[in-house]
Amino acid sequence: MTTKLRSGFWRQSLLIAGLFAIALLALNFLIFDTGIVAVVLLSGFYQGMLFFLVAAGMSIVFGLLDVLNLAQGSFFMLGAYVGFAIYNALPEGTPITVRFVAALVGAVVFGGVLGAGVEIALLRPLYVRPIFQIVLTFGLATAITELVRGIYGPSGLVPVEPPAALNTTIAVMRGQFETYRLFIIAVGLVLMIGISLLLQRTRLGIIIRAGVQDSQMVEALGINVRRVFTLVFALGTAVAALGGMTAAPFLGAYPAMGEQFLLTAIIVIVIGGMSSFEGTAIAALLVGLTRATVEQISLQYLNTPILASISILVFMVVVLLVRPTGLFGREA
Amino acid sequence: MxxxxxxxxxxxxxxxxxxxxxxxxxxxxxxxxxxxxxxxxxxxxxxxxxxxxxxxxxxxxxxxxxxxxxxxxxxxxxxxxxxIGRSYQITNIFPSLTVFENVRVAVQALGKHNFNPLTPIEQFQEYREQALEALELTGLTHVAAVPALALSHGDKRKLELAILLAQNPxxxxxxxxxxxxxxxxxxxxxxxxERIHRQGxxxxxxxxxxxxxxxxxxxxxxxxxxxxxxxxxxxxxxxxxxxxxxxxxxxxxxxxxxxxxxxxxx
The missing domain is CATH 3.40.50.300 (P-loop containing nucleotide triphosphate hydrolases)
Incomplete structure (x- = not known):
């Protein structure tokens, strides 16, 4: 059913994204030898998946609720801190695997509850005032970051140890790659496919897709849209918190991680076309690959990764010049 | 009267x-x-x-x-x-869903299990039939698989009616x-x-x-x-x-x- 929906526009968007990916690949093979290419690609995928985990919720929430949730990065960071707290609070003698899984599950549950609470208590009174919602989520982000800084200190926590199998390296082509990054890629892939199936194949999904286009209409058809809003916001927050806890054993948990990932996530959803889920997923991977490639180039020739963060901004500008609504975005 | x-x-x-x-x-x-x-x-x-x-x-x-x-x-x-079913002055359809999906959302909205997210849509045969019936009534059967945004304005207004009818208000x-x-x-x-009004x-x-x-x-x-x-x-x-x-x-x-x-x- 959905394939019939994909018009020329969709094919054209895919083509642009595909050409860009091929160009990146070609660039990689031109500059680096194959061992490094493999590492760059895997690194791009792992970064892309983390961006995806933050941006996915933002994009769906923006589409359905018309709220640009600037607190999403802070939810990501909170997921890491909550996960670490659970990990460390379990009694001595608990196997590492159990701690690790408990931390992941705990982050998801915490994220879901927090998201539902924020939507019901803070966002709901403000649907008539969209600008206030942006200010509110920005304030929430600042408050959460400062709170964490106050409680845990500004420098961050020592990364917790993941299970042994995820705490080693494997040889990829002629390069070495941490298995934990593969785990991050796997988590991202599972969620990408899962959310996509949810949106395309289930009745909740079709209500969300319809609501993204016209939530008032969905309400007129007899759906309690407010309840769907709460559910979707909670899901988005849960995914972000899971992302934070997934990233943290590798990146560590520190107060500023929220802001860093928020900025990249905004770039990702702008490139993807704001409320398009597919666009967000593809854009996240492209941004990850761009970042990893430019990072490697920058390290190799300038001895500093400085160009990496600039490159994704340039990428965004170029995409917006070619297509002002983003890769997969349509004008309203 | x-x-x-x-x-x-x-x-x-x-x-x-x-x-x-x-x-x-x-x-x-x-x-x-x-x-x-x-x-x-x-x-x-x-x-x-x-x-x-x-x-x-x-x-x-x-x-x-x-x-x-x-x-x-x-x-x-x-x-x-x-x-009670209502239509709007401005055409209200879901442009990037197909004509059929537009109508099915309407049928489904009055169903009972909206919040069991794991139930595949296809299982609900009666939704399908009700939706097809509404398309039949409004003469849109032949464009069922077309994205709604591709319809002519007249057909979009018919689709609005079909969405309403699917709920049998x-x-x-x-x-x-x-x-x-x-x-x-x-x-x-x-x-x-008028036909919809009298027949229904x-x-x-x-x-x-x-x-x-x-x-x-x-x-x-x-x-x-x-x-x-x-x-x-x-x-x-x-x-x-x-x-x-x-x-x-x-x-x-x-x-x-x-x-x-x-x-x-x-």
Whole structure:
């Protein structure tokens, strides 16, 4: 059913994204030898998946609720801190695997509850005032970051140890790659496919897709849209918190991680076309690959990764010049 | 007709926007099974009244009753569950869903298991059948798999009707269903509405700016003027009502004559 929906526009968007990916690949093979290419690609995928985990919720929430949730990065960071707290609070003698899984599950549950609470208590009174919602989520982000800084200190926590199998390296082509990054890629892939199936194949999904286009209409058809809003916001927050806890054993948990990932996530959803889920997923991977490639180039020739963060901004500008609504975005 | 049961009733219904009395003290009775049109010039309060009837707006004062039940303060999404379907003045469809999916959302919205997210849509055969039936009625079967945004404007308005019909409402509230339609498509579209109304034994309330459109098919007409009811009656009574004529009908006649083909004006 959905394939019939994909018009020329969709094919054209895919083509642009595909050409860009091929160009990146070609660039990689031109500059680096194959061992490094493999590492760059895997690194791009792992970064892309983390961006995806933050941006996915933002994009769906923006589409359905018309709220640009600037607190999403802070939810990501909170997921890491909550996960670490659970990990460390379990009694001595608990196997590492159990701690690790408990931390992941705990982050998801915490994220879901927090998201539902924020939507019901803070966002709901403000649907008539969209600008206030942006200010509110920005304030929430600042408050959460400062709170964490106050409680845990500004420098961050020592990364917790993941299970042994995820705490080693494997040889990829002629390069070495941490298995934990593969785990991050796997988590991202599972969620990408899962959310996509949810949106395309289930009745909740079709209500969300319809609501993204016209939530008032969905309400007129007899759906309690407010309840769907709460559910979707909670899901988005849960995914972000899971992302934070997934990233943290590798990146560590520190107060500023929220802001860093928020900025990249905004770039990702702008490139993807704001409320398009597919666009967000593809854009996240492209941004990850761009970042990893430019990072490697920058390290190799300038001895500093400085160009990496600039490159994704340039990428965004170029995409917006070619297509002002983003890769997969349509004008309203 | 006068013996008929009242299905929708307003008592002293008023909505003020600051000093503007958009709807002021309206007492309206809609009988079961009738096709009732609400007409009036721009600014008469038709759309505000319509939004009050469909619970999209809350009144400043007064109440709305559906089959004797006070529905004034029910949330908008409850309306569909009671058997009240509404359309909008602006075309409201889901552009990037297919025509079929558009209608199926409507059927599904009244189903019971919306929040079991793991149930695949395809399992629900009855949704499918109901949706196909609504497409059949509106003559859209051949474009079922097309994305709604690819439809012509006329077909989009038909799709809106199909979305409504899929829910099989008892009471249809239609806000200027012919707005934006090309002049030559209007009669056909109104015939479709009339057929749906008669065959489905529905009660239909039609808000219309172009009075030409409603004269031939309405059972009764309510004329709004400056937020209040100016007159209620059969099309013939309305067209002969001196007060209606004096107040503003002349102005509307002029507009109709400019608009093109004449209807069956008495």
């Amino acid at each position: 006068t013996e008929a049961q009242v299905i929708l009733e307003t008592r002293d219904l008023s909505r003020h926007f600051g000093g503007l009395k958009a709807v002021d003290g309206v007492n309206l009775q809609i009988y079961q099974g009738e096709l009732h049109s609400i007409i009036g010039p721009n600014g008469a309060g038709k759309t505000t009244l319509f939004n009050l009837l469909s619970s999209t707006l809350k009144p400043t004062r007064g109440r709305v009753f559906f089959k004797g039940r006070d529905i004034t303060h029910l949330p908008p999404y409850r309306m569909a569950h009671l058997g 008892e009471l249809l509230l239609l806000d200027e269903p012919t707005s934006g339609l090309a002049g030559e498509d209007v009669p056909e579209f109104m015939q479709l509405i 034994q529905k009660t239909t309330v039609l808000v219309e700016h172009n009075m030409n459109v409603v004269m031939s098919l309405s059972d009764r007409i309510t004329v709004m003027h400056q937020g209040q009811i100016l007159a209620v009656g059969t099309p013939q009574e309305i067209s002969q009502n001196p007060e209606v004529q004096k107040a503003y009908l002349g102005e509307m006649y002029a507009g109709i004559e400019q608009a093109g083909p004449g209807g069956e004006m008495a």
